[in-house]
Amino acid sequence: MQEPVFSYVPGTSFLHTLDPRTKLAAVMLLGILVFRTESFFGIGVIFALFIALASFTGLPTGIFFRAVRPMLLFIIFIFLAQLFFTEGKVLASFWILQPSIEGLQNGLRLSARFILLLLFAALMTASTDPSAITCGIERILRPLPLRWLGVNSYELATMMNISIAFLPLLFERVERTKAAQASRGMYFGRNPFHSVPALVIPLIRGIVRDAEELALAMESRGYQGTRRTSMHELLMQKRDWASLFALVFFAALLLRF
Amino acid sequence: MIRFENVSYNYPDGTPALRNINMGIRKGEYIGIIGKNGSGKSTMSLHLNGLLRPQKGKVMVRGMDTGDFSKLQGIRKIVGIVFQNPETQFVGRTVEEDLAFGPENLCLPPMEIRRRVNRALAETGLEKYRYHSPKSLSGGQGQCVALAGVLAMEPECLVFDEVTSMLDPDSGKTVLERVKRLHEKGKTIVYITHNLEELHAADRIIVMDRGRIVLEGKPENVLSDPSLRALGLTPPSLIELAEHLKNHGVAVPWEKTSCPSSFAEEICRLFLKM
Ligand SMILES: Nc1ncnc2c1ncn2[C@@H]1O[C@H](COP(=O)(O)OP(=O)(O)OP(=O)(O)O)[C@@H](O)[C@H]1O
Ligand SMILES: [Mg+2]
Numbered sequence: 001m002q003e004p005v006f007s008y009v010p011g012t013s014f015l016h017t018l019d020p021r022t023k024l025a026a027v028m029l030l031g032i033l034v035f036r037t038e039s040f041f042g043i044g045v046i047f048a049l050f051i052a053l054a055s056f057t058g059l060p061t062g063i064f065f066r067a068v069r070p071m072l073l074f075i076i077f078i079f080l081a082q083l084f085f086t087e088g089k090v091l092a093s094f095w096i097l098q099p100s101i102e103g104l105q106n107g108l109r110l111s112a113r114f115i116l117l118l119l120f121a122a123l124m125t126a127s128t129d130p131s132a133i134t135c136g137i138e139r140i141l142r143p144l145p146l147r148w149l150g151v152n153s154y155e156l157a158t159m160m161n162i163s164i165a166f167l168p169l170l171f172e173r174v175e176r177t178k179a180a181q182a183s184r185g186m187y188f189g190r191n192p193f194h195s196v197p198a199l200v201i202p203l204i205r206g207i208v209r210d211a212e213e214l215a216l217a218m219e220s221r222g223y224q225g226t227r228r229t230s231m232h233e234l235l236m237q238k239r240d241w242a243s244l245f246a247l248v249f250f251a252a253l254l255l256r257f
Numbered sequence: 258m259i260r261f262e263n264v265s266y267n268y269p270d271g272t273p274a275l276r277n278i279n280m281g282i283r284k285g286e287y288i289g290i291i292g293k294n295g296s297g298k299s300t301m302s303l304h305l306n307g308l309l310r311p312q313k314g315k316v317m318v319r320g321m322d323t324g325d326f327s328k329l330q331g332i333r334k335i336v337g338i339v340f341q342n343p344e345t346q347f348v349g350r351t352v353e354e355d356l357a358f359g360p361e362n363l364c365l366p367p368m369e370i371r372r373r374v375n376r377a378l379a380e381t382g383l384e385k386y387r388y389h390s391p392k393s394l395s396g397g398q399g400q401c402v403a404l405a406g407v408l409a410m411e412p413e414c415l416v417f418d419e420v421t422s423m424l425d426p427d428s429g430k431t432v433l434e435r436v437k438r439l440h441e442k443g444k445t446i447v448y449i450t451h452n453l454e455e456l457h458a459a460d461r462i463i464v465m466d467r468g469r470i471v472l473e474g475k476p477e478n479v480l481s482d483p484s485l486r487a488l489g490l491t492p493p494s495l496i497e498l499a500e501h502l503k504n505h506g507v508a509v510p511w512e513k514t515s516c517p518s519s520f521a522e523e524i525c526r527l528f529l530k531m
Pocket of ligand 1: 269272273295297299300301
């Protein structure tokens with residue numbers, strides 16, 4: 001089986017025991033911090049913070065870097081765009097491309113920021129049970145007037161959970177429908193105008209049926225889309241507040257310099 | 258504990274699925290429901306905990322009317338359904354999370370949810386898969402997760418709708434054993450199937466055809482009823498064999514028809530007596 005990129009690794013480290021809300025807030029705070037820090041020294045300090053936090057989890061640091069891989073192309077693109085399209089002192093000249101020193105700096109800075117953001121997100125997902133994350137989001141959203149959007153925070157959280165659980169089923173269905181149609185003599189890839197409807201119609205029919213069955217099973221287990229509790233006990237403890245306070249202090253210090 | 262009173266139901270497209278059903282299910286009973294495709298078995302099962310509500314007549318679960326919306330949650334606490342396809346019953350990314358879904362809907366406190374999840378895991382022997390994705394499990398294990406998800410709600414009555422039809426015979430047997438054990442522990446069981454062999458241990462069998470109950474009684478009477486074939490059902494081969502032997506004057510007692518080995522033993526015993 002392919003190993004998922006942002007996956008949870010059960011454990012008992014300090015980071016594991018923090019409230020998911022603390023970690024969500026920390027990732028947001030760090031995200032802001034990363035994009036407000038201009039100097040390479042500052043970025044280096046944040047990177048050091050990441051290494052320190054990662055070592056807290058007791059997990060090999062390498063697994064966090066895996067989170068960067070799927071975004072690598074995007075990051076390289078950003079780097080090159082900055083490198084070549086920033087006005088400034090010309091470094092060298094290749095044909096019509098003229099990389100500048102400012103471009104190099106901007107490119108490095110921006111890609112470092114994205115990488116750091118991904119690393120911190122990976123740190124959170126590796127040390128937090130995914131359903132605890134949704135539960136945390138639900139609790140953060142609960143006071144918001146989502147009613148105006150026609151949903152409540154419970155429905156939103158369940159939707160997030162279900163869609164993640166349901167997605168693999170969807171892909172499986174695509175494959176199955178493809179195989180079924182192929183065995184009836186359909187060729188794929190030849191003429192997409194022909195094959196797409198033949199694929200999509202039974203596919204949608206299948207998905208609707210799956211969704212109906214799922215909805216019945218959910219309702220049968222008492223789901224009403226109203227208030228529900230969670231297995232995860234969310235309690236902001238002293239260490240949560242202490243961690244957040246330390247992080248804010250760290251951010252303030254870094255932004256001063 | 259469950260009562261159907263003159264229940265009729267038509268699907269929105271006009272298909273009549275249940276026609277004037279009257280029946281009762283007692284606490285602790287093990288009921289088998291059989292009938293060919295489209296005879297209304299699933300429709301009936303969906304009425305058992307108010308997933309469908311009758312258009313005529315009413316369904317009462319421990320004195321609560323399934324038509325009364327304020328009672329629905331209470332009814333679903335009492336009657337849980339395990340469906341045919343394990344895959345479309347999973348709502349969690351991990352087994353543990355999936356089992357927590359029901360108790361979470363019942364608004365239980367986190368401690369109690371954990372206790373129930375652990376208990377359901379232990380009861381179905383799924384502890385080692387706690388953090389696995391339900392989708393990564395085999396069909397039989399998947400059906401166990403679905404069962405555990407219902408058990409975590411601690412219902413009195415469990416409904417199984419063709420739960421073995423997507424499993425290989427071995428996993429099917431394991432699931433069936435589990436059902437029997439739950440019955441021994443005092444749960445009320447409603448077991449829907451196409452496979453009549455699975456109903457040997459039932460207390461009572463209900464045969465459905467075109468939305469009606471056409472036959473009802475003890476397995477020894479129903480499974481050997483001559484009208485089964487006409488209703489599109491195949492009687493278990495051992496029972497059919499016993500019927501033929503009876504016509505030739507050889508009586509094999511009902512208890513011995515449950516499996517080939519006991520049947521063979523009985524035949525040998527009869528031979529030696531002759
Ligand atoms: N969602 C639906 N919409 C319309 N008609 C339906 C629907 N579900 C079932 N039916 C029809 O209602 C009748 C009874 O169906 P039901 O699913 O209860 O039968 P069943 O005994 O469970 O069959 P099977 O053995 O195939 O599971 C059938 O004629 C069927 O075609
Ligand atoms: Mg059915």
